[in-house]
Amino acid sequence: MKSERDFRNYLAGAALAFGIVLLSSQILQLVFGGNSVEAGSELYTLIVNIYLAAHLVGGFAGGFLVARVKGKDFIQVGTVTGIMAYIFETIYNVVFESAMTDIYAAVSLLIGGIVGAMFFRARSEKERIASKKPEEPKPAPEEPKKE
Numbered sequence: 663m664k665s666e667r668d669f670r671n672y673l674a675g676a677a678l679a680f681g682i683v684l685l686s687s688q689i690l691q692l693v694f695g696g697n698s699v700e701a702g703s704e705l706y707t708l709i710v711n712i713y714l715a716a717h718l719v720g721g722f723a724g725g726f727l728v729a730r731v732k733g734k735d736f737i738q739v740g741t742v743t744g745i746m747a748y749i750f751e752t753i754y755n756v757v758f759e760s761a762m763t764d765i766y767a768a769v770s771l772l773i774g775g776i777v778g779a780m781f782f783r784a785r786s787e788k789e790r791i792a793s794k795k796p797e798e799p800k801p802a803p804e805e806p807k808k809e
Contacts, residue, residue, distance in 0.1 A: 668732065671728050671731050671732060672728060672739075672742050672743055672746055673746065674727075674728070675724035675725065675727055675728035675739075675743040675746075675747075675775075676724055676743050676744075676746030676747040676749075676750055677724075677747075677750065678720070678723055678724045678727065679720035679721050679723060679724030679725075679743060679744070679747035679771060679774070679775065680720065680747045680750040680751055680754070681720070682716060682719055682720035682723060683716050683717055683720045683747070683751060683767075683771075684751075684754065686712070686713070686716035686720075687713065687716065690709055690712060690713060694709055713767075714766055714767070714770050717766075717767050717770030717771050717774060718770050718771075718773065718774040718777075719774065720747065720771065720774060721740075721743070721744045721747060721770065721771040721772065721773065721774020721775040721776075721777075721778060722774040722775070722777055722778035722781070723778060724743045724744070724747060724774075724775055724778065725739060725740040725743045725744065725774065725775035725776060725777070725778030725779040725782075726778035726779065726781055726782050727778075728743050728779070729778065729779035729782040729783065730782050736776075736779040736780055736782070736783045737776060737779065737780075739775075739779045740772075740775035740776030740777070740778060740779035740780065741772065741775065741776060742775075743775040743778075743779075744768075744771040744772035744773075744774065744775030744776065745768075745771075745772065747771045747775070748763070748767065748768045748771050748772070751763050751767060751771070
């Protein structure tokens with residue numbers, strides 16, 4: 663039962679990561695006209711950088727939110743979320759775009775997922791440390807009375 667819930671959490675995080683990537687990809691195609699930009703130009707470089715940044719942001723958001731629910735195994739959370747999002751992207755691109763995705767997309771999703779999960783870990787550790795009250799000094803033990 664717990665593994666089914668974990669799978670659903672990973673699936674939700676991967677869907678969110680892929681959704682951010684898909685939305686940004688469609689907006690880029692709408693604004694810049696799809697394949698009309700010639701490779702090697704400054705505009706092409708800008709589009710590729712925005713595309714990779716969208717993968718990083720998507721992976722970050724998915725990894726962060728799954729780590730928030732799971733609460734442990736942060737590297738595993740980020741890795742699984744990033745890989746599942748890449749699988750979603752590959753399936754979408756093969757079925758609808760008739761193209762394969764590149765390795766940069768996979769690496770960006772993977773790094774984004776891991777960084778997002780580790781960011782949640784750092785944030786939760788910071789909150790834990792900040793909420794810890796300083797220890798009050800213990801009273802000195804009384805010396806035994808001599809008779």
